[in-house]
Amino acid sequence: MLLLLDQESIALLEEFSKDPEPIVSQSCEVALSMLEYERSGKSFEFLFLQTPQVQQES
Numbered sequence: 001m002l003l004l005l006d007q008e009s010i011a012l013l014e015e016f017s018k019d020p021e022p023i024v025s026q027s028c029e030v031a032l033s034m035l036e037y038e039r040s041g042k043s044f045e046f047l048f049l050q051t052p053q054v055q056q057e058s
Contacts, residue, residue, distance in 0.1 A: 010035070 010032070017028035 013028045013032050019025045
């Protein structure tokens with residue numbers, strides 16, 4: 001079942017990677033690239049160059 005969902009998700013990401021809206025197409029390209037990288041057996045690590053700033057509500 002999970003494999004089927006993965007294939008459906010990948011198909012959707014590939015479809016929307018051709019979207020004319022750059023934020024949509026580029027987000028899908030990043031997701032596909034990350035998936036390919038993780039499937040290669042390498043781990044993905046996030047790097048924050050600065051500490052994220054969080055605004056506190058008063």
